[in-house]
Amino acid sequence: MGRLDGKAAVITGGSQGIGRATVELFIAEGAKVVVADLLASEGEALCDRLGPDCVFCKTDVTVEDQVRNLIEVAVKRFGRIDCLFNNAGILGQTGGIESMEVDRFDRVMASHGRSVMLGMKHVAPYMKQQGFGSIINTGSISGIQAVSAYMDYSAAKAAVIHLTKCVAMELGEFGIRVNSVSPGQIATGMGKTGPDALEKAAVLRELNKTRQPIPRSGMPEDVAFAALYLASDESSFVNGHDLVVDGGLIGGSSWTERQRMSASVHGALQRQA
Numbered sequence: 001m002g003r004l005d006g007k008a009a010v011i012t013g014g015s016q017g018i019g020r021a022t023v024e025l026f027i028a029e030g031a032k033v034v035v036a037d038l039l040a041s042e043g044e045a046l047c048d049r050l051g052p053d054c055v056f057c058k059t060d061v062t063v064e065d066q067v068r069n070l071i072e073v074a075v076k077r078f079g080r081i082d083c084l085f086n087n088a089g090i091l092g093q094t095g096g097i098e099s100m101e102v103d104r105f106d107r108v109m110a111s112h113g114r115s116v117m118l119g120m121k122h123v124a125p126y127m128k129q130q131g132f133g134s135i136i137n138t139g140s141i142s143g144i145q146a147v148s149a150y151m152d153y154s155a156a157k158a159a160v161i162h163l164t165k166c167v168a169m170e171l172g173e174f175g176i177r178v179n180s181v182s183p184g185q186i187a188t189g190m191g192k193t194g195p196d197a198l199e200k201a202a203v204l205r206e207l208n209k210t211r212q213p214i215p216r217s218g219m220p221e222d223v224a225f226a227a228l229y230l231a232s233d234e235s236s237f238v239n240g241h242d243l244v245v246d247g248g249l250i251g252g253s254s255w256t257e258r259q260r261m262s263a264s265v266h267g268a269l270q271r272q273a
């Protein structure tokens with residue numbers, strides 16, 4: 001028996017990375033899935049491989065008409081919509097506040113904040129009618145801790161996490177749960193496609209090994225399992241929560257780092273004495 005037997009889900013940004021891993025896991029757990037993405041050939045190939053319970057709907061999640069259509073496609077195809085995973089997103093711009101490009105800033109805000117708002121806006125009427133549903137939005141640890149290197153992205157993710165909590169307070173009364181998942185350093189090809197994406201993911205997989213207390217890189221499947229829990233009935237009393245999946249990265253300094261710091265302070269004091 002699958003943990004999502006009989007459920008229907010929409011997963012945005014499902015053609016690659018975290019979204020694709022979640023599509024594969026949801027299908028393996030018995031769900032029917034509509035995959036939404038701008039990358040049509042990758043999304044269609046994924047659905048061909050996974051069979052008739054997986055359908056692709058080309059969607060730009062920043063455009064209201066396309067998001068409305070996506071939700072309608074899911075309801076028409078599967079007759080219900082148990083879960084919406086608002087996961088699509090793009091990278092922020094590097095550089096400080098003085099070099100911020102306004103168009104790019106708006107695009108980053110729209111890719112994360114507006115898309116999540118639109119998904120929730122258009123799925124809410126269907127979920128209210130059903131009296132149940134689970135909405136999962138992709139935040140980030142950058143939405144919790146300020147990341148000055150990608151300040152537009154960091155601010156957009158903070159908005160996603162906060163909007164999630166606001167909407168959870170509204171829709172909980174209708175039996176709809178709204179939560180976010182905040183990944184840490186995950187080895188994906190984010191911002192790249194095809195072979196370049198594979199190459200970036202492989203590089204990150206190595207680089208990320210020592211960034212957090214858990215001595216391996218975060219993988220797309222780690223986030224997919226968090227989404228699986230939030231989509232399933234196992235989390236039926238979890239609402240307005242941000243589930244951090246970062247191997248302990250923002251929990252504090254690691255044991256080894258702390259010991260090194262204590263040893264250097266101790267050494268400096270001894271030298272002074």
Ligand SMILES: NC(=O)c1ccc[n+]([C@@H]2O[C@H](COP(=O)([O-])OP(=O)(O)OC[C@H]3O[C@@H](n4cnc5c(N)ncnc54)[C@H](O)[C@@H]3O)[C@@H](O)[C@H]2O)c1
Pocket residue numbers: 012013014015016017018019036037038039059060061062087088089090111138139140141182183184185186187188189190191192
């Ligand atoms: N990889 C990480 O370390 C990490 C960390 C924290 C949060 N996240 C978040 O996880 C989510 C998935 O990221 P990923 O690492 O899998 O990246 P990815 O680039 O591999 O996947 C993102 C997907 O979203 C799609 N997409 C982008 N803009 C879109 C739009 N306007 N409409 C429809 N689809 C669109 C892309 O085509 C792509 O398939 C993003 O929201 C990202 O911000 C990633």
